[in-house]
Amino acid sequence: MKKILIIGATSAIAEATARIWAQRGDELFLVARNEERLKIISKDLNVRGAPEVHSYCMDANNFDRHSSMLDKVFEVSGAIDIVLIAHGTLSNQKECEQSVDLTMQEIKTNALSVIALLTHLANRFEKQGSGTIAVISSVAGDRGKASNYVYGSAKAMVTTFTSGLRQRLYKSGVSVVTIKPGFVDTPMTAKFKKGLLWAKPETVAEKIVCAIDKRKDEVYVPAFWWGVMWIIKRIPEILFKKVSL
Amino acid sequence: MKIYGWGKYPTIDAEVLLPQTYIDCANYLNSNEIVLPRGMGRSYGDSANSPTVIESTYLDHFIEFDVTTGVLTCEAGVSIREILQLIVPKGWFVPVTPGSSFVTIGGAIASDVHGKNHHLSGTFSEHLLSFCLMLGSGEIVSVTKDVYPDLFRATCGGMGLTGMILSARIQLKPIQSSRIIQSIIKTNCLEEVCEQFEANDASTYSVAWIDCLASGKCLGRSLLMLGEHSQDGTLEFGKKKSQNLPIDMPQFLLNHYSIKAFNALYYHRVISKKKTEIISFEPYFYPLDAIGNWNRLYGKAGFVQYQFVLPKADGVKGLRQILEVIVASGKGSFLAVLKAFGRANENFLSFPIEGYALALDFKMSEETVQLIKLLDSMVVEMGGRIYLTKDALMTETSFKKTYPQWEQFEDVRAKYGAIGKFASSQSKRLGLQ
Numbered sequence: 001m002k003k004i005l006i007i008g009a010t011s012a013i014a015e016a017t018a019r020i021w022a023q024r025g026d027e028l029f030l031v032a033r034n035e036e037r038l039k040i041i042s043k044d045l046n047v048r049g050a051p052e053v054h055s056y057c058m059d060a061n062n063f064d065r066h067s068s069m070l071d072k073v074f075e076v077s078g079a080i081d082i083v084l085i086a087h088g089t090l091s092n093q094k095e096c097e098q099s100v101d102l103t104m105q106e107i108k109t110n111a112l113s114v115i116a117l118l119t120h121l122a123n124r125f126e127k128q129g130s131g132t133i134a135v136i137s138s139v140a141g142d143r144g145k146a147s148n149y150v151y152g153s154a155k156a157m158v159t160t161f162t163s164g165l166r167q168r169l170y171k172s173g174v175s176v177v178t179i180k181p182g183f184v185d186t187p188m189t190a191k192f193k194k195g196l197l198w199a200k201p202e203t204v205a206e207k208i209v210c211a212i213d214k215r216k217d218e219v220y221v222p223a224f225w226w227g228v229m230w231i232i233k234r235i236p237e238i239l240f241k242k243v244s245l
Numbered sequence: 246m247k248i249y250g251w252g253k254y255p256t257i258d259a260e261v262l263l264p265q266t267y268i269d270c271a272n273y274l275n276s277n278e279i280v281l282p283r284g285m286g287r288s289y290g291d292s293a294n295s296p297t298v299i300e301s302t303y304l305d306h307f308i309e310f311d312v313t314t315g316v317l318t319c320e321a322g323v324s325i326r327e328i329l330q331l332i333v334p335k336g337w338f339v340p341v342t343p344g345s346s347f348v349t350i351g352g353a354i355a356s357d358v359h360g361k362n363h364h365l366s367g368t369f370s371e372h373l374l375s376f377c378l379m380l381g382s383g384e385i386v387s388v389t390k391d392v393y394p395d396l397f398r399a400t401c402g403g404m405g406l407t408g409m410i411l412s413a414r415i416q417l418k419p420i421q422s423s424r425i426i427q428s429i430i431k432t433n434c435l436e437e438v439c440e441q442f443e444a445n446d447a448s449t450y451s452v453a454w455i456d457c458l459a460s461g462k463c464l465g466r467s468l469l470m471l472g473e474h475s476q477d478g479t480l481e482f483g484k485k486k487s488q489n490l491p492i493d494m495p496q497f498l499l500n501h502y503s504i505k506a507f508n509a510l511y512y513h514r515v516i517s518k519k520k521t522e523i524i525s526f527e528p529y530f531y532p533l534d535a536i537g538n539w540n541r542l543y544g545k546a547g548f549v550q551y552q553f554v555l556p557k558a559d560g561v562k563g564l565r566q567i568l569e570v571i572v573a574s575g576k577g578s579f580l581a582v583l584k585a586f587g588r589a590n591e592n593f594l595s596f597p598i599e600g601y602a603l604a605l606d607f608k609m610s611e612e613t614v615q616l617i618k619l620l621d622s623m624v625v626e627m628g629g630r631i632y633l634t635k636d637a638l639m640t641e642t643s644f645k646k647t648y649p650q651w652e653q654f655e656d657v658r659a660k661y662g663a664i665g666k667f668a669s670s671q672s673k674r675l676g677l678q
Contacts, residue, residue: 036266040306047307048331187303190263
């Protein structure tokens, strides 16, 4: 039985992942903004097999509460084996272009809050000397595109930060897993037209659990995105700027 | 977004709303004029089509499971498959299951589904302890057979037209093993298979696969498949993933000859008169779930599944007449399924009545529409009826004649504010308000 902390536990990917862990019999600690949904999900995970499900209501953008949330988690659970950071919002690129406030808000939610949490977690895990920190970044962070560069640049920051953190914590026996999902069919992307490139949260969840089990460094989910991004990253900027993506 | 049923006919452009909480449901009901609740879209025709649908995709949480009593409470969007994954290893099984596990609990109630044990266990709603229903006003009521008997009778089998089912409490049945003892009895004609249904009416499960293209002396030759839960073996739910058909089947592969050959091969694969084997419950109950999207077999045009029931009295004679018409038409399906139903229940629109039910698929075409028209008139004439969950073509007159309790159904809908709030393409076609 593992002790697992999930931040952004009401996100579709996080929930699907938590279901796999629950079925395995892991003890879960859920953190999210929406208290009503936390309650529903906690009960569900309990029925699915998690022996204990604790929940904590918090907005990740409320940085002041990060430390006390973690105090509580470690107090209840003792040590933590795995933490999954999964919260985020899909920025509306067009609206962001017209509003500095909104752009800053999106960067705060998708990058700064993650970095704030990771800073606390890194120190605690370093002291603990074991465990896995998994963070959901995105393929969007691999290269800025006109259609979503605000979201993309926030995710790029997360990818780069976790890469550095991985090096730092390697010595302490703590692994850091950067997860880069492609298009996932979730409430966050409900308005998009779905095609062949889209994956279900359940599929993505299976890969996440597998990557964490194997203590992978960086994974694209589904794996074909590695190939897609390999090509996209190599298009010369002189051409790339002329393409609409 | 284009949506359609499992038969891929007909399609409709719809706005798909995806609530995550009951509050979202109430808000969607409030902000839209006419809506329809929808589950996994596994009904075949247009009963889950509407310009605005509220899908239960994210209302898929378990609420409570008492392992000692086998009472399960879950939200409406949980599928039978997910339930089986949870309960089978703990020694429980769903009391009634349709032929696919990719069906939500909300859908199972709205269609009041039946299974291979209908002759003994009735429909799904007969094992339903209670359910929560959101009325058109957004108010949530907890419905049982005794507390709101009228709403219970209207909602079970009511095709989602009374309100939005939010959650349900079901009594499961205990099993010792996840294996099924299957006996296959090979019969030479329709009369023989019907006799065998009678002779084996104590068998827990029974269903016959019927060769719908065999003619003459062989008309109605079938394989009757009986099933019992095994007493030994482990409790497991296979993790085997279903395979998908990558493309719609090219039309030229699907013709009279290929279907006839398939049917003959299927029939002759069983050599002896009776064969008994122990198999996992999945191939027994859900043979087609192994192919994720078998509806692609019928090509791009889609298909119509036609399922009707004839009253027992003259049922065999009637079935023979109808089969003769189908054989003569040269149209038919890969799998046609015959089932002897037990007694009807009290619900206003539940499909089963005591007698024989036959289900088959027809590739969609103008000829099919004509054939179904003819079959409809025969079924109505014989005092039978058509399953609303499969229907895409029935007329208002046929519906009102064969579902005589439709007026009581409408009264209940009026009483609880469902009229003018919940409607489907089907309900409009059938002349419901």
